[in-house]
Amino acid sequence: MGGSEYAPPFWLRNPHLQTALGSSQWRRRRGAQALAATGAVTTEHLVDGGEGVRLHGLHSVVPDRAPRGLVLLLHGWEGSSESSYMRQTAAQMLALGYAVFRLNFRDHGDSHHLNEAIFHSNRIDEVVHAAVDIAARFDPRPMLAAGYSLGGNFALRLALRAPAAGLQLAGIAAVCPVIDPARTMLQMEVAHHQLYLRHFERTWRASLRRKRDLFPDHLDVDDATLSLGLRDLTDWLVRTHTEFGTLDDYFDGYSVAGDRLSSLQVPVDILMAADDPVIPLDAFHALALPAHARLEISRWGGHCGFLLDRHLDGFAERWVAARLDVHADAARTASERTRLATAVHAGAGAQSG
Template sequence: MISDSPYRAPPSLRSPHLQSLLSTSPLRRTRGAWLLRRTGAVHAPYLVDGGDGIRLEGVHSRLPGVAPRGLALLLHGWEGSVESSYMRMTAVHLLRAGFEVFRLNFRDHGDTHHLNQALFHSNRIDEVVHAARDVADRFLGDSDRPMVLAGYSLGGNFALRVASRAGRAGLPLARVAAVCPVLDPGVTMARMEQGIPFYLRYFERKWRESLRRKRDTFPQYYDFDDSVLKLGLRDLTRWMVERHTDFDSLDAYFNGYSVAGERLASLAVPADILTAADDPVIPVEEFHALTLPSTGRIEIATHGGHCAFLESVRLDGYAERWVTARLSQALE
């Protein structure tokens, strides 16, 4: 089911590019950190099991002296981390709603490049499913408290794929929410190439920094030189696919983690998706063409940019409240 969103951007924040830029600004990161400190939550880092010797890192948060009513797992976007502003601000709302929260870093995100030798890529879904199961085992145990999951952008794509595998993996997932999830990565790549260069340059810079850090951490394994790091996003992705994955082509790689079309038609976990008609990197037409089961809902806002949905000059966002409201239905 598709519905119009009640979110209304202030007139001064109706540019999707301004929304997207401000949502990743230092000001919003600082506000997210401040709001999280104000909750008084206790935070603890954990290494979790991704299977086959893979280690992923995350942060568990809970309010002291309060018995949590549920467990929420949060997934960040590409080249984000557990400390991204939207991760912190979503954790704030979820903690206040009665959840304990686990924010998971993907491989090679945050300060985790040293944990695993092989590079991150977007088809590494098995290790995220395995890590989610480890998180559930650690913090839920035999309790009947619900586990819920949310992700932003690429994290939204991962969240939907984790949900589609939850039953087979024995993961007790009650609900999933995704904000501006990547549906067809090939389309998203083309959209960034055809639009204003800000988004392409942003991800090129962030990924180059990550690859350079990986090379410096494992110099005996990675011998690519700076000429590789100067490649554009498409060519750099093709280089990674051909040398560090089992996929035969870039198209096969993109198809491997696409959730577009009818790929989510048999999703057994109730799912909510929030997107914006003016998202500069994910065309809204993709969501109109998405097939979901009767328990799936798509909310489309007129404005909001990519994962922003800012509500005021304080840079608080509708998306964080939306995620909390949707996932809190599992507590009812």
Template sequence: MTASPFLAPRWLRNRHAQSLLASSPMRSARGRVRLQQAAATHQPMVLEVGSGVRLHGIASLPAAQPPRAMALLLHGWEGSAESSYMRLTAAQLLHAGLAVFRLNFRDHGNSHHLNEGVFHSNRLDEVLAAAGTVAKLWPDLPLVAAGYSLGGNFALRLALRAPAAGLPLQRVAAVCPLLDPAGAMDQMEAGPAFYLRYFERKWRQSLARKRALFPQVHTFGNDVLQLPMRALTAWMVHNNTDFADLEAYFNGYCIAGDRLQALQLPAHVLMAEDDPVIPLAQFHRIATLPMVSVELAHHGGHCGFIEGASLDGYAERWVAQTLLAALA
């Protein structure tokens, strides 16, 4: 594990300030401006990834020169391809000469209408298939990937599965990735209530939208939508997955301990000591694994790493530098 050079200004060293500013309307506006300033074309696409599943994404290609590689970007839970950190990272990568594909997970962004079944975090196969489709659409470009929070979890699991799936993935970068879902649930329940309330509100809105689009399939009542996070997750597992219970579901996408031991390609992780959502303890273990490198910052909150009043962030520059290193 290495110490990060990122150091927030004194007025920005509060973990909650970092975390909340990261998803603020001001930073969203910054993301729009930065992406508009990048000389690139942007093409929304719907990928057919097998078994009738369709996933939405946005392909961005630099306009000034042929791209050096294709970077697949994965957002966090209840984020989207248009989240501020996705736009800011895409802008950094485009300026560096990379093409970017920002993938929406099922039921994220404006993609609820594309599939009947609801999103859950063990739907790795369809994300793997989407990555394979992206690789086939741009076969001459080296493929790299990065993700934030739950997207970081997916990126690391993609790296685990890539060799056996024939996915030509060369390197992944993960910012504050979710390693232990059960531990993260415990930490959110024990921490300030506004984090749990934020995710509950966003997820309830997503489920309500799904019900409105497919009322013949999703017949749950408003009483379900009022369940707290743990109970709502248990309901989702029971009604929308093949897992026996919540523990088995969490275990299905847990990558803590030695689960990344089998990685065959480099995985780079950026984490903050003061992350209020993701427990830090497991990162000390994965930092000892042969293909994993962990950069640890004293401050940064959850996917924040904001450097000052401009609201630009260290994390998006770190992602760009990390993925570019794969092309050296």
């Protein structure tokens, strides 16, 4: 574990200001401008999540330039492929010569109509399946992934499952990932953090209403249920739309706390802000990480903010790009060494024959 070089100006050292500005419409527009400036061509795709599941995503590549690899980006809960950090990170990776695929989780972005069953945070299997499909379609060499908040949690679980799925990942970067979901819920329920609780309640209710309008026979939920607070509404989700018996079991299902990341085979970098108002810091200090996993904790940054200046340029997106580029270079070097060793071995075998 190490510190971070991120040091914003004094007026940007309030975590709530960082969090609010980081997800503002102004910053989304800045991200769109940054993407446009790369000259990349972006196309929509439906990818295979397995068992009939379809997920939507955006593939971006600069024309007439062979990509140096492919980066899969994962957004946070109630975010989308068009979230500000997704656009800004895509722009950074495109500028470095990579292709980018921004995946929407089920029921995020404009994808509610694609699947009858609703989203929940334990749907990791379909994200792994989609990643394998993306790898097969675009033949990335190397392939990398990054995620923010809940997307960071998904990215870490993707890294854990990648070897068994036959998915070759050169590296992962996660910014303010959800580590312990139960503790995260408690953190938002603290009185001075309830602004975030209300935000997620409002956006999730709107998502569920949209889903109900599309699939009224499958999602039979009344307005009284939708008016429940976040904990009670999540409990309803667990009891009626998952195989988990209790809220605690549901949270434990996607937790990566304690030693759950100790078996990681993929190189991982994690960036966390000590003043994050949403994600509890102590869960990061309790992580048991392998030697090829690196945790950076910044004094400032809020929740996925890490803004640098009045233009709302971001440190986190640059950090993700730099870390993934290092992992890609290491993968290319290892691949070249393997190729040379194979060639030498084949030559020696031919001479002995």
